[in-house]
Amino acid sequence: MTGSASPDGMWSIGELAEQAGVTVKTVRFYSDRGLLPEAGRSTGGHRRYGPGALDRLRLIRSLRTLDLPLPEVRRILAQEDAPGAADALEDAVAGQLRDLGTQLSALRWREAALHLLRDCAPGERADRLRLIGAVSIPPNTDVLARFWRHVLHPRLPARLLSTLLEAAVPQPPADPTPSQVLVFARLHAVATDRRVLDIDVRRLTPRTPDAACRPAVLYEGLIEACALASADVRDRRPPYAGEALDCFVAAHAGLRDTRDTPAFRRQLSAELGRIAHPLLDRYWQLVGELPSADRQPTIGAMDDWLRAALDAQVA
Structure with a gap:
């Protein structure tokens, strides 16, 4: 069951990690790299995240699941609310498809080479x-x-x-x-x-x-x-x-x-x-x-x- 933020609408790092189904270490990693901005700090110096942090973290995880590198994720997030957001995502996906095609081609060549060696006299x-x-x-x-x-x-x-x-x-x-x-x-x-x-x-x-x-x-x-x-x-x-x-x-x-x-x-x-x-x-x-x-x-x-x-x- 999905929980909610604290009465002030803020998430602690643990609460945000729990709601997103990731580890605290993952949240801290994305925060330290500027992909998941903090809304502030508690009186004890602990990180606090605003109401939009959960959606943003889920978006980051989705992009990373597609194996997009961090610079591409950062570029997409920076343009998320801008007119060019769709273009940034489209470019990143097209680049990944090209890279994947190259990797698949290399695997097919390697497989054919192995068959060539296996089947020869x-x-x-x-x-x-x-x-x-x-x-x-x-x-x-x-x-x-x-x-x-x-x-x-x-x-x-x-x-x-x-x-x-x-x-x-x-x-x-x-x-x-x-x-x-x-x-x-x-x-x-x-x-x-x-x-x-x-x-x-x-x-x-x-x-x-x-x-x-x-x-x-x-x-x-x-x-x-x-x-x-x-x-x-x-x-x-x-x-x-x-x-x-x-x-x-x-x-x-x-x-x-x-x-x-x-x-x-x-x-x-x-x-x-x-x-x-x-x-x-x-x-x-x-x-x-x-x-x-x-x-x-x-x-x-x-x-x-x-x-x-x-x-x-x-x-």
């Missing part, structure tokens, strides 16, 4: 444990972005670089399967392989003076060529000479500030065959194992298709 366990141990849970894609910043031409405009990174760096799913955990662990291993330091995209133009090199022309053209080839790659059509290939060759010709001729196509086919790098091939192979590759082919798959179309034409 004993001879594979040590290698998989090494791969998983090198990656944060859930994985941080900054490592993959750094890999591509090294691989891509250093003179690309920021807007174009951002577009390419968005297309090249897959986002980790919130609820991964064990196989997806393994793919991202292997992608991390590729991106941190020391052989990446040997990759120099400027080898694409071994005969082009650096001053004449126009990398933005190349990559903008390649983006367009990939868009044209996307449906053919997704539907697994054999490579063929057409609009996508013409756009692909024009991009490389524009890089070198030259014309698209049969002789240039033969030269380009030979050069592209020489600059293949196993780390890049491995990266795109792994990205191709993710479910998103079924909906949208990877840049690597489209580039392979376009190169195959060029090779077939000049053969």
Whole structure:
């Protein structure tokens, strides 16, 4: 049964704690941090609380039950009677939902990683444990972005670089399967392989003076060529000479500030065959194992298709 305050309408700390169903220590904790102001002190120096203290204490407890940190609780209480009170609570709840989503995602990744280790053959366990141990849970894609910043031409405009990174760096799913955990662990291993330091995209133009090199022309053209080839790659059509290939060759010709001729196509086919790098091939192979590759082919798959179309034409 709920009691009432003293005849003067004030609560002692014990009475307030009893009515709220908390300990005296809890009431004192919130008081000491300024969340539950005292209305005054008794003649003996004991804390006294006004009639609104019980509702305020219950509100504090409700907010803390939602795991809101004390600074957020303080901000909500400070605006309780102000026009922005609802906004403060809404912002705090939205922040908690974001944090909880991150925590749940980490738990799902950890669970999938454990299944990956439990269900693999004993001879594979040590290698998989090494791969998983090198990656944060859930994985941080900054490592993959750094890999591509090294691989891509250093003179690309920021807007174009951002577009390419968005297309090249897959986002980790919130609820991964064990196989997806393994793919991202292997992608991390590729991106941190020391052989990446040997990759120099400027080898694409071994005969082009650096001053004449126009990398933005190349990559903008390649983006367009990939868009044209996307449906053919997704539907697994054999490579063929057409609009996508013409756009692909024009991009490389524009890089070198030259014309698209049969002789240039033969030269380009030979050069592209020489600059293949196993780390890049491995990266795109792994990205191709993710479910998103079924909906949208990877840049690597489209580039392979376009190169195959060029090779077939000049053969």
